[in-house]
Amino acid sequence: MRSLLGGSALRLLLIHAEEFSFEARQKAIPSAEEVSPERKSGSARNALVVFCTVEKADGKNPDAVVEAATNEVVEVFDKVRASEVVVYPYAHLSKDLAPPTLAVEVLKKLEQALMDKGLKVFRTPFGWYKAFTVKCLGHPLAELSRTILPEEAKLAEKPEEVEAAKSTFVVLTPEGEEYPLDMKNPLSCQVLERDPALKQLVLNEAGLKEERAAPPHIKLMKRLELVDYEPASDIGHFRFYPKGAVLKEALEEFATQIAVRDLRAMKIETPFLYRLDEPDIAEQAARFRERDYRLEVDDREFTLRFAGDFGLFKMMKDVTMSYKQLPIRVYELAPSFRLEQRGECVGLKRLRSFTMPDLHCFCKDLGQAMNEYRELFKQYTRLANSMEIDYAVAFRVVKDFYLENKEWFVELLKIVGKPALIELLPEMKHYWVAKHEYQAIDSTGGNMQLVTVQLDIEDAARYGINYVDEDGSKKGCIILHSSMGSIERWIAAILEQAAKNIASGKPPKLPLWLSPIQVRVIPVSKAFLEYAESLAKILEAKGFRVDVDDREETVPKKIRDAEVEWIPFIVVVGEKEVSTGVLSVRERGVGTYQVQLEELIMKLNNAIGDKPRVPSYLPLRLSMRPRFAA
């Protein structure tokens, strides 16, 4: 906006006109363009009329100005779907006019540049008093003004490339070998062939992604009666059907297990809503660049939390911590809200309301923080591996930190057993010196961030989170921020993995511990219903999610329905089973076999391991289950 007050620039006023006509009456200046009689008047329909003023400063770099202006005009032209362009010299947009010779030069170049872009253009003569009529269409884009600054025009040729070019990339293997990675030609890096997920991540990062179809998890989440859009809410807020609720709870329970049982973190809860007149809240919110939900209550402005940090930092500020107590780990399963752009909210990949298992470690020094990091890394790797999905590992590190601690990175990679993309930042750009991400690769080749840990050496001091050291003095902590992704995104990643199976001809499935129904018992006829139910109740008592298909359908039909529902274990019971006590089990993706009940239970226990066992949210009898969707 500075250019409207001072400075000097090419000024454009764009009108999308239903009709436009003009007539040149008489010369206004001696150096007026000489024109033939047929160019002295004209008209156009559905035209983009470009009123255009050339200023003195445009003379510094006329070609760049013309190029930038051309791009602006073409962009608007395409948007409004005009059929021709009128370039209209219009001195009245400026007090700092360019000399006529320069003005004509720029205008002619603009005309030519627009024609080169394939547009139908006519330019009204320069230096004349002209009569004109213009009938503006009056839609939102029908009237626009643009100011092209010469300095911006120069920058426009290489937008922000400077910034991005600063990072360099390498691939590091668990064996400690380092390979340079040229993002302009990433495929030349042979080591990527070792890890297809990493290769895909690098291609995405290099901007080489191809056109993608809709992510298949959206259809799957509906078809499997898990999750669906809720049109009565804002975009990106979902409804969870009972089967989706089981899946979500199992994932939440697993995250909590890792945090509370395995890492001995302290679980807390903090409010969702925060006052913006609190300075540190306002500062945190500002760092999030208007992607938070705002609302006003009783004349006071509030923000909905976009992560657990607000309440956590407030809480930790008041905590008295001794160096002897560190590291301190704090966990919150934090429903969070982010006002993501509408177009960005697609399925479960990115939501405006989601659930984030948020773990922070408060450490006394860098050494302790790096040990903590390793602990988190171990546990989160176990988490990622439990999902049975493909993922890639990426680190973002300040270069000096990487060079000093390369061995530590290799150690981490040994835990996960995969090579990693390492982005080396020339300097501290964020509050962290190092972070890593586990990125799931979906069935269309896109990636989504699941887990992240960030090593933060700044925030504690800023928010007054201190511990008391040996000498009695207060010192700021080193903070590890970590998120075990979002529960919803894990669901997306798991469904995407299933979609990959479908594409490669394998039967899609969910990990057993996440299947809403793990075992379905199918009685061959009504006569065996009671037996089927007693069997189901035994399995249920052992902690499995079971149901019984008691519907009046044929066995093949019931088998089919169970397979369509991706049920991992199907047990058919009839005369044979009652008399022999041996069960006929159909295992998804494996086949049919005979086992004793005890063997089946052992098999299920082994497959589930120590993953959470949440009870079924569905009726035992299939006939009693209502249909929520699909």
Next chain:
RNA sequence: GCCCCGGUAGCUCAGCUCGGUAGAGCGGCAGCCUUGUAAGCUGUUGGUCGCGGGUUCAAAUCCCGCCCGGGGCUCCA
């Protein structure tokens, strides 16, 4: 936020070009069959054609606006 595509029965979709009585399959319901590892048979129910306005004797169909969804771009602790 911008551009493109879509919204028809609970679900998946046809019909829309060229306006003239809203269709199929699945599901639901009823009956027959009495069931052994991916769909037994017959009948039947079910729709303010996303919402609002306009054009027309007549609109699912043509026009305008909005809402919802999908894709791309942009953006992205």
